[in-house]
Amino acid sequence: MPPDTPAGSHLTTPASIRRLYPYVRSALPHLLGGMLAALGASLAALAIPRVLERIVDGPLSAAVGERDFSALVWPVVLVLALGIAEAGLILLRRTLVMFPGTRVESEMRMAMFRHLQDLPIAFHDRWSGGQLLSRSMADLGLLRRWLVFGALQLVVSFLTIIVGIGILLATAGWLGLIYLAGSIPVTVIAYRFSRRYRVIARMSQDQSGDLANTVEESVHGIRVLKAFGRGRDALHSFTGQAEQLRQTEIQKANTQSMVVVALQLIPEVTLAVSMVVGAVLVADDQISVGALAAFFATAAVINGPVVDLGMTLSMTLNARTAIDRYFEVLETTNAVTDPADPDEAGTPASEKGSHVRLREVTFAYDDASAPILDRVDLELPAGTTTALVGLTGSGKSTLSMLVPRLYDVTGGAVEIDGADVRRLRRADVRSAVAVAFEDPTLFSASIRENVLLGVDDAMPDEDKEALLHESIDVAQAAFVYDLPEGVETRIGEEGLSLSGGQRQRLALARAIASRPRVLVLDDPLSALDVTTEEAVSVRLREVLAGTTNLIIAHRPSTVALADRVAVLQQGRITAVGTHRDLLATDPHYRYIISTLEEDAADHGVGHLPDGDAFPDEDGSASGAEDRTRGARL
Numbered sequence: 001m002p003p004d005t006p007a008g009s010h011l012t013t014p015a016s017i018r019r020l021y022p023y024v025r026s027a028l029p030h031l032l033g034g035m036l037a038a039l040g041a042s043l044a045a046l047a048i049p050r051v052l053e054r055i056v057d058g059p060l061s062a063a064v065g066e067r068d069f070s071a072l073v074w075p076v077v078l079v080l081a082l083g084i085a086e087a088g089l090i091l092l093r094r095t096l097v098m099f100p101g102t103r104v105e106s107e108m109r110m111a112m113f114r115h116l117q118d119l120p121i122a123f124h125d126r127w128s129g130g131q132l133l134s135r136s137m138a139d140l141g142l143l144r145r146w147l148v149f150g151a152l153q154l155v156v157s158f159l160t161i162i163v164g165i166g167i168l169l170a171t172a173g174w175l176g177l178i179y180l181a182g183s184i185p186v187t188v189i190a191y192r193f194s195r196r197y198r199v200i201a202r203m204s205q206d207q208s209g210d211l212a213n214t215v216e217e218s219v220h221g222i223r224v225l226k227a228f229g230r231g232r233d234a235l236h237s238f239t240g241q242a243e244q245l246r247q248t249e250i251q252k253a254n255t256q257s258m259v260v261v262a263l264q265l266i267p268e269v270t271l272a273v274s275m276v277v278g279a280v281l282v283a284d285d286q287i288s289v290g291a292l293a294a295f296f297a298t299a300a301v302i303n304g305p306v307v308d309l310g311m312t313l314s315m316t317l318n319a320r321t322a323i324d325r326y327f328e329v330l331e332t333t334n335a336v337t338d339p340a341d342p343d344e345a346g347t348p349a350s351e352k353g354s355h356v357r358l359r360e361v362t363f364a365y366d367d368a369s370a371p372i373l374d375r376v377d378l379e380l381p382a383g384t385t386t387a388l389v390g391l392t393g394s395g396k397s398t399l400s401m402l403v404p405r406l407y408d409v410t411g412g413a414v415e416i417d418g419a420d421v422r423r424l425r426r427a428d429v430r431s432a433v434a435v436a437f438e439d440p441t442l443f444s445a446s447i448r449e450n451v452l453l454g455v456d457d458a459m460p461d462e463d464k465e466a467l468l469h470e471s472i473d474v475a476q477a478a479f480v481y482d483l484p485e486g487v488e489t490r491i492g493e494e495g496l497s498l499s500g501g502q503r504q505r506l507a508l509a510r511a512i513a514s515r516p517r518v519l520v521l522d523d524p525l526s527a528l529d530v531t532t533e534e535a536v537s538v539r540l541r542e543v544l545a546g547t548t549n550l551i552i553a554h555r556p557s558t559v560a561l562a563d564r565v566a567v568l569q570q571g572r573i574t575a576v577g578t579h580r581d582l583l584a585t586d587p588h589y590r591y592i593i594s595t596l597e598e599d600a601a602d603h604g605v606g607h608l609p610d611g612d613a614f615p616d617e618d619g620s621a622s623g624a625e626d627r628t629r630g631a632r633l
């Protein structure tokens with residue numbers, strides 16, 4: 001969810017808009033050119049009445065009297081030229097601003113995407129996808145339309161009104177003053193409208209973000225909704241939100257309509273009053289007929305921007321809301337950053353991977369009152385495999401995410417080869433540590449691209465090819481060769497066209513392919529059937545032997561992959577040892593294992609592999625005896 005007090009809401013509209021400067025800087029010459037063209041068009045429109053005045057007071061009366069129209073030719077040509085110039089300048093304005101407008105939109109969108117990629121997981125925990133989607137798509141589209149049309153229109157309208165009233169005051173005396181008086185209620189109405197509309201515009205754009213989020217969640221979770229027959233409930237909740245948005249839009253339209261009506265009415269009333277006063281002034285010979293005609297023609301030119309003011313202002317306020325919403329994301333500071341003077345990544349402790357140490361690590365989520373991890377001490381010697389076990393919700397996944405610095409510790413330190421991960425470049429940490437998450441997310445790309453995601457782009461193609469097939473082989477994901485285009489097959493959105501076990505094996509292949517010095521596997525075999533699990537385990541053991549591994553285990557068979565086990569209980573590591581020792585000495589471990597065994601038995605998976613067993617510290621197998629004890633306890 002976005003923050004409660006939106007950043008930028010305290011700013012005035014000009015101050016909020018000024019934040020666009022870095023993005024529109026390069027487009028400013030074009031935008032200013034467009035503005036000058038629009039202004040030129042307005043001036044041309046304002047000049048036409050002046051020519052009309054001369055025609056009416058001069059050649060027209062003579063021409064009508066003498067039926068000789070030759071004196072009208074040049075004035076008419078001038079009016080025509082002014083009209084053509086106005087049209088040409090409008091065209092020039094559109095041409096000048098169109099291209100830079102789309103460029104600004106696209107650059108702002110890319111900046112947002114870059115920032116979203118950079119922001120830590122803690123940010124994404126708080127913000128919904130729909131809100132981010134609507135800010136990077138709908139809001140920026142709105143902003144572009146305002147930049148190429150609304151912003152220019154606002155400035156040009158404002159200047160046209162000022163210059164037009166100035167002309168009226170200078171040329172039409174009392175009539176000019178009447179028009180000026182009419183502009184006072186216009187200003188008051190426009191000001192009150194702006195205050196009210198701004199609040200509704202914000203509400204509407206936030207609600208459409210929430211609606212986008214509901215659509216995204218329902219589409220994402222369509223299987224669950226269908227399976228539980230909850231489609232109707234989802235529709236009901238969607239309808240509620242859509243109705244709320246509709247009501248806000250109606251409120252918005254009503255507010256806009258009222259101001260449009262007022263802004264239409266006031267100039268008309270002003271003109272009616274002016275007509276009466278003008279007739280009296282002409283009758284008293286205080287002004288000429290030509291001057292009266294010029295007054296009405298000028299007033300007609302000014303009335304256009306006045307009547308459009310409601311639309312121009314609402315566009316500007318919508319754009320201001322879009323700017324606020326955009327910068328709320330963009331101005332979110334990243335707490336997980338590269339240090340200004342990063343240390344060089346330490347030399348790996350051994351050829352078999354890095355030495356990882358969690359030193360007095362404490363961690364609390366942003367919105368949590370109590371820490372999840374409390375002064376955790378854990379060492380992962382190079383080349384070893386440690387299984388992390390604990391009851392559900394004990395903080396295993398949380399701990400695993402501290403190693404690649406997806407979150408920063410709130411106390412203590414995570415060290416890789418003696419270096420605090422916060423002192424290293426994030427790219428160095430992430431190339432040293434690979435993670436396969438419990439929920440294997442795959443991208444809408446080919447199998448090859450998904451598996452080689454973490455592989456250095458500079459690696460020669462033939463090495464990449466070998467790595468791809470080796471990783472697929474280790475993860476027992478040979479099913480990919482049977483897909484229509486083998487490893488080039490594109491998998492659907494987030495890999496939904498694959499089964500859970502297939503996705504999990506590809507995620508495992510991806511983690512293995514990046515050849516990390518530290519491999520973190522969050523319950524890597526949870527979606528596999530017994531046979532596949534055994535096959536993967538056999539091959540995985542070979543890979544694990546060459547790196548430092550932390551495996552979160554929810555099945556006894558996953559524990560069996562490890563040399564040693566660490567027990568997480570109430571935010572602390574309470575015991576570390578071999579499975580055998582812990583079974584003998586640690587009651588909480590015995591309890592966990594018996595729970596895991598029961599779960600495994602209930603689901604017919606996760607049994608200890610045949611002919612294999614928990615290795616002892618010296619690598620020897622502890623055998624069936626332990627399994628029996630584990631199961632019994």
Ligand SMILES: Nc1ncnc2c1ncn2[C@@H]1O[C@H](COP(=O)(O)OP(=O)(O)OP(=O)(O)O)[C@@H](O)[C@H]1O
Binds near residue numbers: 368372
């Ligand atoms: N993003 C988050 N924001 C706030 N709290 C969270 C977040 N993620 C997890 N938690 C909380 O942290 C605690 C530990 O969660 P975690 O997922 O690390 O446990 P776990 O041991 O991996 O659980 P499981 O075995 O069920 O996967 C839980 O109480 C959970 O509610």
